[in-house]
Amino acid sequence: xxEWGWLVAAGFVLVFLGFxxxxxxxxxxxxxxxxxxxxxxxxxxxxxxxxxxxxxxMFLLAAVIGVLLTILAIALMLVxxxxxxx
Numbered sequence: 740x741x742e743w744g745w746l747v748a749a750g751f752v753l754v755f756l757g758f759x760x761x762x763x764x765x766x767x768x769x770x771x772x773x774x775x776x777x778x779x780x781x782x783x784x785x786x787x788x789x790x791x792x793x794x795x796x797m798f799l800l801a802a803v804i805g806v807l808l809t810i811l812a813i814a815l816m817l818v819x820x821x822x823x824x825x
Contacts, residue, residue: 781805786812 768776779792779801788805792798 781808783808783812786816 777792777794777797779790779794779797781801781804782789782791783805786809788802788809790798790801790805792801
């Protein structure tokens with residue numbers, strides 16, 4: 740059986756980095772003053788991405804990320820069927 744501990748650690752590191760990036764973004768926005776802020780996101784339900792954004796540029800970026808995450812999810816589902824016994 741494969742060792743999955745590194746994957747759990749990678750998940751914690753990515754969540755921690757996400758919090759740091761959000762904190763830095765809010766901090767830089769507060770210091771910068773009058774800049775424009777754009778945002779977007781992807782909500783994945785099953786393998787289907789739901790994409791939203793405040794501008795066309797952010798929508799397209801979120802759509803690309805959503806497609807990549809969908810491909811990754813499908814690939815991980817296929818790999819897990821081969822690795823894990825039925």
